[in-house]
Amino acid sequence: MVSKQRRLPRQVREQQVIDAAVQVFSRVGYHTASVEEIAEAAGISKPMVYIYLGSKEGLFTACIHREADRLVEAVRSALRSDATPEQRLWEGLRAFFRFVAGHRESWKVLYQQARSQGEPFSKEVAQARCRVMDEITALVVSGTELPDGGRIISTEDAELLARIAAGAADALTDWLLEHPRETPEDLTMRVMEIARIGAHRYYRPGAAGPGIVRPRTGS
Amino acid sequence: MVSKQRRLPRQVREQQVIDAAVQVFSRVGYHTASVEEIAEAAGISKPMVYIYLGSKEGLFTACIHREADRLVEAVRSALRSDATPEQRLWEGLRAFFRFVAGHRESWKVLYQQARSQGEPFSKEVAQARCRVMDEITALVVSGTELPDGGRIISTEDAELLARIAAGAADALTDWLLEHPRETPEDLTMRVMEIARIGAHRYYRPGAAGPGIVRPRTGS
Amino acid sequence: MVSKQRRLPRQVREQQVIDAAVQVFSRVGYHTASVEEIAEAAGISKPMVYIYLGSKEGLFTACIHREADRLVEAVRSALRSDATPEQRLWEGLRAFFRFVAGHRESWKVLYQQARSQGEPFSKEVAQARCRVMDEITALVVSGTELPDGGRIISTEDAELLARIAAGAADALTDWLLEHPRETPEDLTMRVMEIARIGAHRYYRPGAAGPGIVRPRTGS
């Protein structure tokens, strides 16, 4: 609950409302959340929510937009331009995992809530959600490119990989909820370690080869 | 819509209602779905739904229960008892992925809907959901055990791995929605291949070792 | 207020609701009327109104439709087919005035309320209202036709005359409100008498002629 203070400029209030909304939406879900409850959590009255955000759906959309921006920003700012593509991939993914682990409410709203509201829901929300997935996808795509233009995996598989990463990150949300002592950093480390061990274990020297995809030459 | 036929035995009707409910819940989400809509889809009147399932939440719980049963059954029946633990792990996971890919509605209700309904939601639903996760976790745990009682990864990490698997499978739901041409089988293959390549690529012979966890002796 | 009685068939309730709505709308106006108030007057609860009529606007539209039907029916049934056009005109107008005077609530809703709701109001309402005006117009048009196909006044003027009749009838609504002792019959007589006297007084034998409009022959 925001400490009550009267007569704040619009921009400040707007952010406070979005803050409150993210908390409430992530806790009880979009439909169960009432605008009244959100308004109270933000320390204002219902009409203000409508004056600033237009509607419950508008409020939700605003949440999605802001959190999407934050996540994209977190990932981007982790990418040093002088790194190798592979380094960039790992650093980007690490930043992504850290964000998800460290901003559970944001992520729950962004991923779970935005996804489980059925068909006839705002196109805008879907688009904002896409921006996040596109960012991760781009990261994976550029990170699995070879210097000669070939690819470790196909572009389509890279997209799939991005989805899997998101889904995995999402699953971790619950795990963190049930293990409150675990820090986001620990979690990230754990995941990386699991990947490393998995890689080691299932590596068979004589297996069908790394499956590299060369760029088509000629036409 | 179920073709109308009067005087069916209770059990049949009940299943028809649950069928309809799974369809509707998966399409529009728990809260947006109205009991009326479900009753219509099931070809009966609203009061019957209440006579059979007690309440909207009871109906939802019934859905979760039945689909959880189905999923667990699908995984279990794929496990040959004469296989090695490692084989059992892969076969179980494959069965799991196949189920998710082939029964999207079931999975959406079981995983997405059951998760995105916030805090004050039925304990029963949470438990049914847990049964699924426990099944996968057991699969991973037994599949990462060494003959001498040691473990490739810790039990806690195995649990984490199970979550990741579920999250990944969940993400594929969307992917399938956007690529209708892909069959569940193709998808499963793709995922396995990605895992294999990933393993190959990031394996470093000199790395810190396989991280095997030995069972504590004594104490 | 309808005497309360439970479990009535839909058709009956629907008419009761419309009855109540016409009363309330005519008394306090469309916007001031609350659905709650109407429901109470009809002896049922709010949701029933929505189940049967869909929305406040739907309810209003239903009122307009029903009252328009009644008015048109009242006028039509007054027209004997073996009368001269001129007789039909007077008889139709008399029936019209009688209806307006005898069903003030119906008329207020049909004419005043439907007219004063601004621009973005249901097209349906406008159409129903038009049916009434068209009926009167047709009456006037056929009543001012000459046996040889010529016309006493032009069609356009006939339309105007119909409007004037409606406007005049409307004004009488207020007058009746302020003179409760006057019966519809008296009022109708008065109006006719005024018209007759007016005709007599302002008739100038040498004036510019009756202004008959002949049908165009040839072309």
Next chain:
Amino acid sequence: MVSKQRRLPRQVREQQVIDAAVQVFSRVGYHTASVEEIAEAAGISKPMVYIYLGSKEGLFTACIHREADRLVEAVRSALRSDATPEQRLWEGLRAFFRFVAGHRESWKVLYQQARSQGEPFSKEVAQARCRVMDEITALVVSGTELPDGGRIISTEDAELLARIAAGAADALTDWLLEHPRETPEDLTMRVMEIARIGAHRYYRPGAAGPGIVRPRTGS
């Protein structure tokens, strides 16, 4: 929208607000009109409206008052004191029709809106409306008086006639809306012509007599 200009004297602002209000009220109706919309149309902020006019109803009342004044003034200034009563009647009515036809917004607010707001509405508005009707009534009464103090029609019928005139004028509002090419002058001419033809047609030399009402002599 009034071009914005700061620091105008109160009276000017007040008129601008009333101007805007008449426009908006006539377009969308009293209830649908929001104070915000009117304030915007007047180029000032909401609180100013309240400072100047007190309340929404106060604003509406002010509109009615001003437009009633204008209409009365239009009619009065058309009456030459040296004319015969009958001439005054016709000239007054012509001025009245011209005003209605030429100031549709004013009339709609004054007549339609003020009338369709139901029962519990400002007494003040009703009174202002009455002033207009009284003016017309006085006109008709004095115009149907005979030199010897007798009357062509009874006072009560004169009042009725005034109402009819208002209702007819009101109906013409819609007609003008649907025939934008017609000028107020044309319309007035048309109406007069219809009256003249009607008079001619229905005059029967042998009819019951002109129905003159002699003043009661003695008591």
Next chain:
DNA sequence: AATGAATGAGGCTTCATTCAT
């Protein structure tokens, strides 16, 4: 004088749930 910020009150609408046949 002027306005951005804020709200109490109230209306429309929906829906899970029950009643009476």
Next chain:
DNA sequence: TATGAATGAAGCCTCATTCAT
């Protein structure tokens, strides 16, 4: 068994109106 009829409760949203600067 089966259902049309009915409602209590609650949520979204708007608006006239006021406060504090």
